[in-house]
Amino acid sequence: MSVGSEAKTPVSGNLAHDTAVLLQRSLRHVLRSPDTIVTTAVTPIAMLLLFVYVFGGALKAVDGSYVDYLLPGILLITIASGIAYTAFRLFTDVSGGIVDRLRSMPIGRSALLWGHVLTSLVANLASLVLVVLVALAMGFRSGAGVLAWLAVAGLLALVTLALTWIAVIPGLTAKSADGVSGFSYPLIFLPFVSSAFVPTAGMPGPVRWFAQHQPVTSIVNTIRDLYAGIPVGDQGWIALAWCFGVLVVAYALAMGTYRRKFG
Amino acid sequence: MTTPTAIRVAGLTKSYGDRLVLAGVDLSVAPGTVVALLGSNGAGKTTTVQILATLLRADSGEAAVAGHDVATDPAGVRASISLTGQFTAVDEVLTGRENLMLVARLRHLQDAGVLADELLDRFGLVEAARRRVATYSGGMRRRLDIAMGLVGDPPVLFLDEPTTGLDPQARLEVWRTVRDLAGAGTTVLLTTQYLDEAEQLADRIAILHQGRIIAEGTLAELRCLMPPATVEYVERQPTLEDVLLAIVGPDTRPQEIGTTR
C-alpha cells in the first residue's frame, strides 16, 4: 500500500539522495570511532600471527607458505566480525529513536538501511586492507595480476554485502545492545570447519562432508586460486552462487523485517 | 493548499494485544491553531500522535493530516508534518549543528548551514554547536530535538511533551516558538502533562481519557464544565487542573498510573 502512495509525492522517492545523506552520516560515525575498524582487524590479525608462528610449523599438510594459505580465511573472519558493528549502529538508531524520526519524514523508506549497508562495505574494506598489510609484512606474496586482485576485491565485497544484510536483521530486532552482536559468532566460527586453516582431506567423514559443502570452503579456495594466479574453475561459480544466494535471502528477510516492524 | 481542517480524526481505535488504548477518538484541528492534548499517563496521547505521524497504524477509524489520509497516503502526510516525539531522538555522535544539517539535507533544503545556525541561535545552542551531542545535558538535547523538528517549516507540527525536562527559560523559549509558528500559520498539536502549558499555549484543549476525547474546547469553555457547586467567589479562576479533576474524577484514572516510565 505504501509503495503505491509514495509515487504520488515525488519528494519521498529520492532514495539515492537520501541514501547518500545517510551514508555520509554513518561514515562520520565510523570516522569518529576509528577504533571499530582497528578492533575488527585485531582478532583476525592475532589469529594470523598465532596460526602462522605458533601452529604453522606443525601443520605439515599445507604446501608452500602458510600465510598465503591462511589469508583468505582470515579475510572472511574479518568481515564476519566487522558486520557486528553494523548491527550495533543500526540497533542504536532503532533504540535511540532516530529510526522513528526518519520514518516520520518524507524520505526514501529504505534509505537508512542502505546508508548502513554501504557504510559497512567501506568500513570492512578498511579493516581488510589493514589485515592484508599485516599479512604482507609477514611474508604474504601473490603473483596475481590486477584483474585477479579486482576479482578478489569483488568477491570480498559480495561476501560483505551478503553478511551485512544478515546483520541488519538483529540490528532491527535486538532487544538489548548485548544481544545484538551474538549472531556473528557462528559466522566467525564457520571458517574453522572449512578449508580455511587446514585442507579438508584430513578431516573425519561427516566433518569433511560439511566442510566441503559449506560456503566458506568454496570462497576461500577461489580467493586462494586467484592469489596464486591459477585458474579458478568450478569453485568460483559455487562461491558466487553461495554469495548471491545468501545475499538475496538475507536481503529479503531484512527488508521484510523492516516492513513488518516499521511498515 | 488550504484545507478546512489541518487534522481530522474520527472514530480512531487502537489496541495493543487485548488492551484497548484508543476507543474511538474524534478530534478536529483548524489550520494555524494550537491544540493541546491532555491526559494522564498511559491515556494514549503518544499513541494518537504516532498514528497521526504515520508511525503506527490504527485498527479502525479515519485520520487525515493536511488533507492526506494517514492510511492511504502516508507519504503525503509525511511531506506535511514534523514530529518531535516524547523521547529525544538525536544523533549522539554528530554535533548539534550536524544534526540540524542532516535534517535539512534530508528535507532537500538549500543553505542547510545557514538554517542550522539560525536554529542554534534561537535555541541557545550556539556555544555547543560544534560539540558532539553525547556531551550535551538532557535539556540541551531536548532543545536540539525540538529545533530539528522545526527544520523546513512543515505546515503541521506534532510535539509530544515538548517541554518535559526543560528549565523555565528553555520552556518559555519553546512556548514563544510555538506561538510564533502558530502566528505564521503552522498548526500545532502538542501533548503535555503541564496544565499551565495548555492554558498558556493552546487555542483549544482536548482531554483524552479512557480512550476517548471526553472534553474539547477553549479554556473558557472547559471552565464552564465545572460543576456549579465549586464555582465560588474566590480570587482565583479554576485552573485546568480543577477542571480536569472535576470532569475525570480523582478515582477513575487508568490502572497503570505511577508505574509508567
Ligand SMILES: Nc1ncnc2c1ncn2[C@@H]1O[C@H](COP(=O)(O)OP(=O)(O)OP(=O)(O)O)[C@@H](O)[C@H]1O
Ligand atoms: N508498544 C506497546 N505495546 C504494548 N502496549 C503499549 C505499547 N505502547 C503503548 N502501550 C500502552 O498503551 C497505553 C497508552 O500509551 P501512550 O504511550 O500512548 O500513553 P501516553 O498518554 O502518551 O502516556 P504518557 O503520558 O505516560 O506519555 C499505555 O497503557 C501503554 O502501556
Ligand SMILES: [Mg+2]
Ligand atoms: Mg506519551
